[in-house]
Amino acid sequence: MGRTLAEKVWDDHVVRRAEGEPDLLFIDLHLLHEVTSPQAFDGLRMSDRKVRRLDLTIATEDHNTPTLDIDKPIADPVSRVQLETLRKNCADFGVRLHPLGDVEQGVVHVVGPQLGLTQPGTTVVCGDSHTSTHGAFGALAFGIGTSQVEHVLATQTLPLARPKTMAITVEGELPADVTAKDLILAIIARIGTGGGQGYILEYRGSAIEKLSMEARMTICNMSIEAGARAGMIAPDATTFDYLKGRDHAPEGADWDAAVAYWRTLRTDDDAVFDAEVFIEAAELAPFVTWGTNPGQGAPLSSHVPDPASYEDASERHAAEKALEYMGLTAGQALRDIRVDTVFVGSCTNGRIEDLRSAASLLDGRKVADGVRMLVVPGSVRVALQAVAEGLDKVFTAAGAEWRHAGCSMCLGMNPDQLAPGERSASTSNRNFEGRQGKGGRTHLVSPQVAAATAVLGHLASPADLSDTDAGARTPAGAR
Amino acid sequence: MEAFTTHTGRAVPLRRSNVDTDQIIPAHWLKKVTRDGFEDGLFEAWRKDPEFVLNRPEYAGATVLVAGPDFGTGSSREHAVWALQNFGFKAVISSRFADIFRGNSLKNGLLTVVLEQPVVDALWKITESDPTAEVSVDLEQRQVRAASPDGATLTADFELDENARWRLLNGLDDISLTLQNEAEIAAYEAARPSFKPRTITA
Numbered sequence: 012m013g014r015t016l017a018e019k020v021w022d023d024h025v026v027r028r029a030e031g032e033p034d035l036l037f038i039d040l041h042l043l044h045e046v047t048s049p050q051a052f053d054g055l056r057m058s059d060r061k062v063r064r065l066d067l068t069i070a071t072e073d074h075n076t077p078t079l080d081i082d083k084p085i086a087d088p089v090s091r092v093q094l095e096t097l098r099k100n101c102a103d104f105g106v107r108l109h110p111l112g113d114v115e116q117g118v119v120h121v122v123g124p125q126l127g128l129t130q131p132g133t134t135v136v137c138g139d140s141h142t143s144t145h146g147a148f149g150a151l152a153f154g155i156g157t158s159q160v161e162h163v164l165a166t167q168t169l170p171l172a173r174p175k176t177m178a179i180t181v182e183g184e185l186p187a188d189v190t191a192k193d194l195i196l197a198i199i200a201r202i203g204t205g206g207g208q209g210y211i212l213e214y215r216g217s218a219i220e221k222l223s224m225e226a227r228m229t230i231c232n233m234s235i236e237a238g239a240r241a242g243m244i245a246p247d248a249t250t251f252d253y254l255k256g257r258d259h260a261p262e263g264a265d266w267d268a269a270v271a272y273w274r275t276l277r278t279d280d281d282a283v284f285d286a287e288v289f290i291e292a293a294e295l296a297p298f299v300t301w302g303t304n305p306g307q308g309a310p311l312s313s314h315v316p317d318p319a320s321y322e323d324a325s326e327r328h329a330a331e332k333a334l335e336y337m338g339l340t341a342g343q344a345l346r347d348i349r350v351d352t353v354f355v356g357s358c359t360n361g362r363i364e365d366l367r368s369a370a371s372l373l374d375g376r377k378v379a380d381g382v383r384m385l386v387v388p389g390s391v392r393v394a395l396q397a398v399a400e401g402l403d404k405v406f407t408a409a410g411a412e413w414r415h416a417g418c419s420m421c422l423g424m425n426p427d428q429l430a431p432g433e434r435s436a437s438t439s440n441r442n443f444e445g446r447q448g449k450g451g452r453t454h455l456v457s458p459q460v461a462a463a464t465a466v467l468g469h470l471a472s473p474a475d476l477s478d479t480d481a482g483a484r485t486p487a488g489a490r
Numbered sequence: 491m492e493a494f495t496t497h498t499g500r501a502v503p504l505r506r507s508n509v510d511t512d513q514i515i516p517a518h519w520l521k522k523v524t525r526d527g528f529e530d531g532l533f534e535a536w537r538k539d540p541e542f543v544l545n546r547p548e549y550a551g552a553t554v555l556v557a558g559p560d561f562g563t564g565s566s567r568e569h570a571v572w573a574l575q576n577f578g579f580k581a582v583i584s585s586r587f588a589d590i591f592r593g594n595s596l597k598n599g600l601l602t603v604v605l606e607q608p609v610v611d612a613l614w615k616i617t618e619s620d621p622t623a624e625v626s627v628d629l630e631q632r633q634v635r636a637a638s639p640d641g642a643t644l645t646a647d648f649e650l651d652e653n654a655r656w657r658l659l660n661g662l663d664d665i666s667l668t669l670q671n672e673a674e675i676a677a678y679e680a681a682r683p684s685f686k687p688r689t690i691t692a
């Protein structure tokens with residue numbers, strides 16, 4: 012019987028397989044950041060162990076880093092200690108580090124792919140659940156806990172039980188203004204935040220094949236929000252083109268050998284998935300969340316649901332609690348929800364295509380009075396590219412703030428936070444209570460919806476913008 | 491890691507589903523660089539409410555948490571497990587756990603027990619009507635037992651894969667176990683294709 016993509020990559024990394032034991036998998040790439048690594052390095056010290064493969068390990072700073080005044084000492088002493096701890100650990104153990112101020116610094120899941128380190132058929136881990144992002148390249152990539160970080164540092168392997176596989180097939184054309192973000196939000200709303208649990212997801216079908224690498228990363232990034240540890244997309248010409256010429260992409264004969272191998276990384280026709288979901292791309296619309304988990308979403312043109320409409324008691328209760336926290340009433344039109352803050356950034360939507368599509372909508376328009384808009388590139392390289400294209404000027408001319416690279420408002424660990432009760436439209440991936448700051452209320456949206464919302468001051472899609480207040484509207488770049 | 495065989499203690503009914511790791515331990519606590527001292531951050535937002543179940547005096551000192559489905563969703567932070575342990579919990583019962591949380595908990599010796607929702611419901615009833623009721627989590631027998639106030643007893647078997655159980659029962663450290671396979675790891679490394687990426691180029 013044939014094998015799925017996930018099974019092929021898994022099998023190619025088995026160091027040891029024994030009856031009744033988890034497989035011991037080799038790890039090709041280990042990404043580190045400041046939050047989940049200190050206790051792991053401590054563990055190494057305590058047991059007098061080294062990092063086994065420094066050449067497969069790389070670190071960056073992202074979660075705690077400020078996005079303003081980055082040349083000044085970090086104001087929050089606890090954040091500062093965490094960054095200093097990473098610097099010391101990397102120096103002590105010899106790990107390659109891109110600290111704040113370095114040209115390769117940025118959100119760990121933006122940095123790996125742009126350096127060409129994330130490649131098809133590799134295993135990628137990081138002490139961060141959004142490691143699933145790297146699956147866009149046909150890599151088996153998943154988040155791990157700090158004990159596992161220590162385990163990989165010491166052994167370059169992980170003992171793991173093989174998950175089941177689920178196919179999510181999306182056929183057809185995405186309608187105008189429907190992006191990868193809308194697609195993944197719709198998938199999560201369909202299968203639920205626990206729907207992917209125990210599975211590796213494989214996104215496939217004609218609509219997925221048409222997506223750019225960056226859009227594929229947006230999709231795989233949020234696999235974890237559907238409960239799956241990993242999401243994958245089979246590598247194809249789009250993947251190879253993206254990688255070719257990047258710093259760490261193979262060259263010469265190695266490139267040819269790599270591509271020959273990468274071409275084998277497709278689910279066989281006779282392979283069987285443990286579960287399958289089918290989605291018709293043409294039926295999708297811009298999608299936003301109204302609740303406090305990423306599964307609580309609906310098309311922007313619809314209304315806040317009535318908790319009473321849920322049959323399942325725990326879902327009903329969750330919806331009631333969510334509406335209370337979010338300060339919303341059942342039946343309210345989603346388009347009527349006014350926001351205070353718009354955030355464009357994060358490892359979900361902080362890449363160049365995301366910034367381009369937001370900028371194309373803001374060009375010649377203004378952020379609405381009373382709305383604060385933060386645009387935070389996912390990495391320094393993304394920032395430099397945006398500046399080269401003049402996007403920063405578009406954002407600032409529209410009244411948005413152009414910031415330095417980092418996780419920023421994706422989570423409340425650095426100075427960029429929502430105040431209690433404040434409401435945001437955010438291109439990040441989690442709308443949990445307090446995620447963007449204590450008491451903050453988050454609506455997850457695409458970069459296009461974020462930009463339209465910033466202009467109009469309420470949740471809106473590009474189609475809601477009138478042409479009178481804008482320069483030429485270019486079609487959305489990122490799909 | 492401390493070995494886990496059987497634990498008996500009072501239990502807290504946490505009637506909430508989808509308790510994500512941001513609720514278990516909010517992000518600002520993740521700035522600490524140690525493994526201890528997270529107890530005050532556990533469910534920090536909810537604990538501001540004096541009526542929150544963990545604040546109620548009758549549940550003080552409880553060591554088993556009985557939670558709703560999809561416990562531990564969200565981020566991979568192991569701090570969530572440390573916070574539960576620092577607070578004093580030895581075991582968490584739910585009808586469904588998020589994968590990463592479950593993996594993290596078992597690595598740290600916090601036993602996560604999966605029971606069907608009706609059994610969880612029954613445990614909630616027992617522990618709500620009698621907060622002094624004791625719940626036993628027996629890893630050797632793979633069984634949860636509780637006594638309800640009306641004298642009836644609840645016994646439910648749970649599953650846990652044999653390997654994880656063996657490690658927990660013996661308190662074995664994963665890294666030492668893996669390093670026993672040094673020869674296999676070295677052989678795998680020697681056979682890796684040269685086109686595989688490296689972060690440091692010689």
Ligand code: SF4
Pocket residue numbers: 073074118119120139141357358359417418421422439440
């Ligand atoms: S951008 Fe957000 S989701 Fe991504 S790594 Fe940073 S905090 Fe995590």
